[in-house]
Amino acid sequence: MNIAILSGKGGTGKTLLAVNxxxxxxxxxxxxxDVEEPNGHLFFKPDSLEVDTVTVxxxxxxxxxxxxxxxxxxxxxxxxxxxxxxxxxxxxxCHSCGGCVLLCPQKALTEKDKAIGEIRTGKSKDVDxxxxxxxxxxxxxxxxxxxxxxxxREKSKDGKHVFIDCPPGSSCVxxxxxxxxxxxxxxxxxxxxxxxxxxxxxxxVELFEKDYGVVLNKVQTGENPSEDYCLANDINILGSIPFDxxxxxxxxxxxxxxxxxxxxxxxxxxxxxxxxxEARVETTINP
Amino acid sequence: xxxxxxxxxxxxxxDVCVSFGRAPFFLIYDSESEEGxxxxxxxxKMTGGAGVxxxxxxxxxxxxxxxxxxxxxxxxxxxSAADISIYKxxxxxxxxxxxxxxxxxxxxLDEIHAGFHGA
Ligand code: SF4
Ligand code: SF4
Numbered sequence: 001m002n003i004a005i006l007s008g009k010g011g012t013g014k015t016l017l018a019v020n021x022x023x024x025x026x027x028x029x030x031x032x033x034d035v036e037e038p039n040g041h042l043f044f045k046p047d048s049l050e051v052d053t054v055t056v057x058x059x060x061x062x063x064x065x066x067x068x069x070x071x072x073x074x075x076x077x078x079x080x081x082x083x084x085x086x087x088x089x090x091x092x093x094c095h096s097c098g099g100c101v102l103l104c105p106q107k108a109l110t111e112k113d114k115a116i117g118e119i120r121t122g123k124s125k126d127v128d129x130x131x132x133x134x135x136x137x138x139x140x141x142x143x144x145x146x147x148x149x150x151x152x153r154e155k156s157k158d159g160k161h162v163f164i165d166c167p168p169g170s171s172c173v174x175x176x177x178x179x180x181x182x183x184x185x186x187x188x189x190x191x192x193x194x195x196x197x198x199x200x201x202x203x204x205v206e207l208f209e210k211d212y213g214v215v216l217n218k219v220q221t222g223e224n225p226s227e228d229y230c231l232a233n234d235i236n237i238l239g240s241i242p243f244d245x246x247x248x249x250x251x252x253x254x255x256x257x258x259x260x261x262x263x264x265x266x267x268x269x270x271x272x273x274x275x276x277x278e279a280r281v282e283t284t285i286n287p
Numbered sequence: 288x289x290x291x292x293x294x295x296x297x298x299x300x301x302d303v304c305v306s307f308g309r310a311p312f313f314l315i316y317d318s319e320s321e322e323g324x325x326x327x328x329x330x331x332k333m334t335g336g337a338g339v340x341x342x343x344x345x346x347x348x349x350x351x352x353x354x355x356x357x358x359x360x361x362x363x364x365x366x367s368a369a370d371i372s373i374y375k376x377x378x379x380x381x382x383x384x385x386x387x388x389x390x391x392x393x394x395x396l397d398e399i400h401a402g403f404h405g406a
Contacts, residue, residue: 079336082343084368090361093336
């Protein structure tokens with residue numbers, strides 16, 4: 001079962017939940033798709049790391065062949081090309097569509113590899129930890145997330161659970177991250193902003209027709225607008241993580257609560273059971 | 288000599304636009320004929336690469352001088368490759384700045400911001 005964990009913004013407890021669920025799932029995989037700010041490895045501290053570079057193709061120009069026809073400049077919808085006495089290529093804006101190379105009448109453009117990030121695989125106790133990391137100033141993390149999808153398909157082959165820590169928000173990198181997810185968990189905080197962020201990801205999973213449920217984080221007594229939103233929209237609430245200074249402290253010290261504290265081990269195991277039960281029901285009703 | 292300025296609208300007394308890449312128009316002013324022409328900036332609404340595209344419009348206009356409050360790095364690279372000099376605006380309206388430039392009162396723009404995608 002591939003389970004994606006999403007939230008509308010960072011810092012809502014998305015990684016906390018993904019890491020702890022993976023830690024109690026008996027030989028699961030944790031895949032960090034939050035390539036701009038991957039945090040899961042700070043908790044797992046995986047060993048025997050294997051590092052693979054992710055590259056994309058970007059154009060390079062042969063100035064002797066280019067006659068300045070501007071066809072490529074007009075074509076590039078990302079505006080990564082300009083012609084100012086000679087053709088200029090802005091690597092950081094290029095989305096590697098390859099169009100300009102195909103189009104150039106003079107065959108002045110060819111492709112070259114550019115490293116945009118890396119994928120690190122390692123092990124933390126019984127958890128396989130795979131982390132995607134994007135170099136700064138890169139136009140899009142999508143190629144790294146596409147690479148991570150291969151790991152997700154590979155890891156889920158033998159029926160093991162895969163937890164996918166998605167980037168925050170609802171942009172194309174998030175859509176890419178949930179591509180192979182069987183079930184999505186939306187993490188929400190109990191505030192008006194929390195509801196707004198929840199709405200964003202709710203719309204996304206609806207759009208992609210994914211099965212999903214919500215986990216409420218930092219829950220205290222009193223009003224919880226996110227809970228109200230779920231009730232009003234008939235969204236399944238899988239569980240609530242209480243607001244607890246001890247959990248906060250473990251988390252800010254880079255500790256995995258489920259590994260440090262038996263109470264939290266039980267708590268996340270029960271939450272995982274609830275998720276799996278729900279996910280199985282959902283996937284058998286809507287295969 | 289042609290002078291380019293990012294502007295807010297297509298009127299003679301228009302203000303300089305605070306953004307280069309996202310300016311709705313460029314005023315191309317010819318100091319010999321003392322006539323101006325407004326070019327729409329198709330890049331204004333684009334999500335990425337607006338600075339590069341806007342710079343291309345300025346280069347294609349044949350301007351030799353650009354007056355702007357700011358300019359991203361990518362855009363500045365395109366502008367400089369065409370030997371266009373960039374000066375920093377100090378007044379509110381476009382015409383005030385042109386007058387100031389012609390009176391030699393403007394300094395070259397030195398701070399080029401790295402900017403998100405150079406817009
Ligand atoms: S399409 Fe080819 S020849 Fe034309 S400007 Fe681009 S690189 Fe040069
Ligand atoms: S590969 Fe695509 S995005 Fe990159 S410069 Fe060429 S046309 Fe633009």
